[in-house]
Amino acid sequence: MQVIATLTRSERQWALIILLVLFALGLALMAAGRNDPLAGHGALVMIAALAAIFAVISGYFTPEPGDERLDHYYDEPSKIGLVLAMAWAAVGMFFGVWVAALLAWPDLTFDAGWASFGRIRPVHTTGVIFGFGGNALIATSFYVMQRTSRARLPDQLSPLFVLFGYNLFCLLAVSGYMMGITQSKEYAEPEWYADIWLVVVWVVYFVIYLRTLARRNEPHIYVANWYYLAFILVVAMLHIVNNLAVPVSFGSAKSYSLFSGVQDAMTQWWYGHNAVAFFLTSGFLGMLYYYMPKRAGRPIYSYRMSIISFWGITFFYMWAGSHHLHYTALPQWVQSLGMTFSIMLLIPSWVSAGNALMTLNGAWHKVRDDAVLRFMMVAAVFYGLTTFEGSFMAIRTVNSLSHYTDWTIGHVHAGTLGWVSMITFGAIYASVPWLWKRPAMYSTQLVETHFWFAIAGTIVYVFAMWNSGIIQGLMWRTYNDSGTLAYSFVDSLIAMHPYYIARTVGGLLFLTGTLVGCYNVWMTIRTAPRTSTTGAEPALAEQPLLQPGE
Amino acid sequence: MTVEHDTLLWLSKSIGLFYLIGLSVAVMVYVYWPSNKKRFDRAASAILHDEDRPTEGVK
Numbered sequence: 191m192q193v194i195a196t197l198t199r200s201e202r203q204w205a206l207i208i209l210l211v212l213f214a215l216g217l218a219l220m221a222a223g224r225n226d227p228l229a230g231h232g233a234l235v236m237i238a239a240l241a242a243i244f245a246v247i248s249g250y251f252t253p254e255p256g257d258e259r260l261d262h263y264y265d266e267p268s269k270i271g272l273v274l275a276m277a278w279a280a281v282g283m284f285f286g287v288w289v290a291a292l293l294a295w296p297d298l299t300f301d302a303g304w305a306s307f308g309r310i311r312p313v314h315t316t317g318v319i320f321g322f323g324g325n326a327l328i329a330t331s332f333y334v335m336q337r338t339s340r341a342r343l344p345d346q347l348s349p350l351f352v353l354f355g356y357n358l359f360c361l362l363a364v365s366g367y368m369m370g371i372t373q374s375k376e377y378a379e380p381e382w383y384a385d386i387w388l389v390v391v392w393v394v395y396f397v398i399y400l401r402t403l404a405r406r407n408e409p410h411i412y413v414a415n416w417y418y419l420a421f422i423l424v425v426a427m428l429h430i431v432n433n434l435a436v437p438v439s440f441g442s443a444k445s446y447s448l449f450s451g452v453q454d455a456m457t458q459w460w461y462g463h464n465a466v467a468f469f470l471t472s473g474f475l476g477m478l479y480y481y482m483p484k485r486a487g488r489p490i491y492s493y494r495m496s497i498i499s500f501w502g503i504t505f506f507y508m509w510a511g512s513h514h515l516h517y518t519a520l521p522q523w524v525q526s527l528g529m530t531f532s533i534m535l536l537i538p539s540w541v542s543a544g545n546a547l548m549t550l551n552g553a554w555h556k557v558r559d560d561a562v563l564r565f566m567m568v569a570a571v572f573y574g575l576t577t578f579e580g581s582f583m584a585i586r587t588v589n590s591l592s593h594y595t596d597w598t599i600g601h602v603h604a605g606t607l608g609w610v611s612m613i614t615f616g617a618i619y620a621s622v623p624w625l626w627k628r629p630a631m632y633s634t635q636l637v638e639t640h641f642w643f644a645i646a647g648t649i650v651y652v653f654a655m656w657n658s659g660i661i662q663g664l665m666w667r668t669y670n671d672s673g674t675l676a677y678s679f680v681d682s683l684i685a686m687h688p689y690y691i692a693r694t695v696g697g698l699l700f701l702t703g704t705l706v707g708c709y710n711v712w713m714t715i716r717t718a719p720r721t722s723t724t725g726a727e728p729a730l731a732e733q734p735l736l737q738p739g740e
Numbered sequence: 741m742t743v744e745h746d747t748l749l750w751l752s753k754s755i756g757l758f759y760l761i762g763l764s765v766a767v768m769v770y771v772y773w774p775s776n777k778k779r780f781d782r783a784a785s786a787i788l789h790d791e792d793r794p795t796e797g798v799k
Contacts, residue, residue, distance in 0.1 A: 261793050338787055342794045407795045410783040480787060489784035494771045497780075501767040505760070521745065527752070 193266050193350065194249025196259070201347040205246050208351065213239035219383065222441040227369045231362055231383070231443070238358055255346075263336045267349040269625050271329025272618055273715075274357060275322050276708045279611075282317025283701040289314050290697045294690035304368040312367045312379045318606065319377065319469065321360045326614045327473040328353055328395070331418045333621060334480045335399060338415055339406030348398050355391035359384055371443045375458050377465050378432050382445040385433040392429065396422050413496045417476030420504050424468040432461035452519045459514040467507035470605065474613050475503075478546055478573075481617045482566045486556060491548035495541050502538025506531050513584035516593060525586065532584030536577060543574030561634065561641040565616030568645065572608025576601065591667070596686070597659025600652050607648040607700055615644065615707060622714050632713035636706055643703030651696030658689035 197205065213236055220232030289311050292298045299305040332349055336342060343349050363380040366372065372379040380388075399419055403411060435445040449457050483490050490496055512520060512528030547570050550557055557567050579601050583592050592598060619637055623630050631637055665685060668676040770776065 263792075263794060336794070340794050408783070408786060410779045412783050412787060414787075483784070484787060487788065489781075489788060493780040493784040497771050498767060501763065505763060523745070523749070 192249075193270065194246055195252040196255055196264070196266050197346050197350075199254050201345065202246060202250055204347055205350075206243065209239050209243045209246065213243070223443070224441060226442050227366070227371050228383070228441065228443040230369060231366065231371075234362065234365060235358070238361070242354065260342060262342070263333075264343040264346060264349065265333065265336075265625050266346075267343075267353045268329045268333040268621070270350075271325045271332070271353050272621060272625070273711070274353075275325035275329060275614070275618065276704075276711050278317055278321025278325055278360070279704050280701075280708050282314055282321050283697070283704050285310050285314040285317055287694060287697040287701050290690065290694040294687060294694055303370070309367050309370070312372065313364050315377060316360065316363045316367070316379065319465075320363065321357075323470065323474075323610060323614065324356060324360070325353075326618065327418075327421065327469075327477075328356060330477050330481075330617050330621065331399070331422075331473070333625070334414050334476065335402050335418065338408065338412035338480065339402055340408055341402055341405040344398065344401040344405060348394055352391055352395045352398065355387070355394075359388045359391060362387070366443070373433070373435070373445065373447070375432065375447070375461075377462055378429070378458070381443050382433070382435050382437045383443070385429065385435075389426070389430060392422070392426050396426060412480075413490075413493065413500065414476040414480040416497075416500050417472045417479065420500070421468050421473035421476065424464060424472070424504075428461045428464050428468070432457055452515075455515055455518065456512065456520060456524070460508075460511040463511035463514060464507055466605070467503070467510070470610050471507075472503065474610050475542060477617045478542075478566065478570065478613050481613075481620050482546055482563075482570070483549060485560070485563045485566060485616070485620050486550055486553045488549055488553055491545050491551070495545045499538040499541040499545070502541070503535070506535045506538065510535060510584065513589065516586050516589045529584050529586055533581050536581040539577035539581075540574060543570050543577070546570035546573075561637040562616055562619040562631075564641055565612045565619065565644075568641075569609050569612035569616060572604060572612065572648075576605040576609055579604065591663040592659060595659040595662040595666075596655045596689070597663065600655025600659055603655065604648070604652045607644070607651060611700075612644065612648075615640065618707075618711065622711055626715055628714055628717075632710050632717055636710040640703040640707045640710070643699050643706065647696045647698070647700030647703060649696070650699060651693055654689045654692035654696060658686050658693075661685055661689075 194202065194205075216232045216235030216237075216239055218232070219235060220229045223229030223232055288298065289307065292307055292310070299307070303309070332343065359380070362384040366380060366384065371381050373381055378385075399415075399422055403415065403419075434448040436448065437443075437445040447454055479490060479496060509531035510528050512524045513532045514528075516525050516529070518525075547567070550563075550567055553563075557563050582588055583597070583601060592601075619631055622628070662682050662685070665677040665682040666675070666679075670676045
């Protein structure tokens with residue numbers, strides 16, 4: 191195990207202690223759970239801990255790293271995190287295509303309980319949001335915070351703890367859904383024990399970030415770090431509050447939320463919308479503000495604008511969640527409050543999108559030639575489109591047409607495919623050669639291929655859902671002369687069928703692009719550098735400015 | 741604990757309002773404070789020169 195060799199002797203000992211505690215916790219869960227599904231998760235934790243213990247032992251007697259390590263950044267967690275992100279992307283998007291196909295052809299559950307829509311749909315959302323997005327955020331945040339602070343991570347063990355601990359959480363989540371373990375809160379499905387584990391991991395993550403910033407050799411904290419830090423801090427708050435629950439017993443996976451009724455709904459959507467804001471926006475804006483200037487070789491168009499939009503986004507988003515609950519039992523004025531803040535959000539969002547696009551002004555030839563930069567450019571365009579659409583859909587009267595229809599699904603995927611995935615793929619393609627000391631990706635042609643698959647997939651998907659959603663919304667509100675609904679629900683479902691097929695095709699295109707990306711990343715890592723490596727480091731530093739055609 | 745609608749309304753129309761305005765003013769003052777411009781310009785361009793090891797490039 192190469193990564194163990196980067197740990198000092200005492201860190202290896204601490205790793206073993208932590209893993210033994212984890213093993214004991216798994217054993218305790220298994221014993222307490224008995225016939226409950228909780229016992230299965232106890233076993234999973236034990237196996238994971240055991241595998242990690244073997245890995246640490248196998249590398250235990252490798253020579254310790256010397257003090258010269260302190261002259262370099264600690265990039266092992268970023269490397270592992272990026273590979274895990276690509277792996278989760280492939281798995282999560284595969285489940286996405288499956289669940290999309292399931293809506294068009296319901297027989298695709300193959301009569302298995304674990305393959306029913308209610309179970310594999312959260313496998314898809316958790317796989318892509320937390321597995322793919324989360325790993326990419328953790329990996330790039332370690333990368334960006336070290337470079338922008340010009341300081342090495344404070345130690346070697348805690349970043350690895352965060353990375354592997356987080357992936358254990360994702361694994362517990364996804365395997366739990368298939369066993370029927372869920373809190374039934376969207377994007378917060380994992381049960382109490384997994385939630386507690388995530389809190390531990392997340393607090394360590396937050397502390398690492400603060401410790402690295404405290405060691406920085408730059409006078410000013412670069413804006414990307416602000417966005418990453420807001421992501422870490424606010425996600426901790428949201429996660430803790432929304433998951434306050436009392437388990438039936440310590441031997442049961444089932445728990446009951448502290449909230450009930452409309453308070454529960456409001457807490458959930460305060461969480462849910464801010465998960466979109468701080469998990470899927472803030473952290474990825476941090477990525478954008480580092481990788482886009484870096485790749486384009488130009489400083490951000492307006493640093494001042496980036497700070498203003500930071501505070502705007504951070505402040506306004508907190509209040510926008512109630513727009514998910516228009517026309518419900520939630521008091522009207524709370525709905526109006528959410529709607530108002532959602533509309534105001536357009537300003538900081540467009541300031542960010544505009545700032546990104548203005549940064550590229552003067553570098554459009556690079557956007558044309560370099561697919562990596564083009565991924566980032568498209569991300570900024572989709573960020574602008576999606577935030578406009580989001581503000582629009584939050585208006586109560588628009589929402590009366592769009593809510594509960596596929597328009598919402600289209601909106602979400604414009605954001606996740608067009609914005610979040612595009613910026614992430616851009617950041618991954620930029621980082622991989624820098625991290626593995628390669629002159630470039632294995633194949634720039636395959637990056638180009640991935641780009642066009644991703645764009646085609648996104649457009650097919652989003653247009654299918656826009657059409658489907660608006661037709662659905664209109665059918666549900668069409669009355670006939672006698673004042674009753676003109677269409678039954680099943681009528682609208684039949685009308686959706688062609689769009690569900692189109693959506694599956696769009697998703698499949700996007701997944702194909704991702705698989706091409708996985709192959710390309712893997713080959714870049716596996717293939718030895720094609721040019722001489724002597725004196726590679728200073729030369730590599732200039733790499734982001736090079737273009738494939740040059 | 742029950743919080744009445746009127747109480748929340750009062751809070752949002754008084755403290756909430758001034759909190760929002762105060763925060764906006766504070767951010768604007770910080771962003772446009774003349775002596776901060778140098779820091780910002782440096783920060784914006786500092787990320788471009790690399791940097792394959794800590795403290796490298798610190799001036």
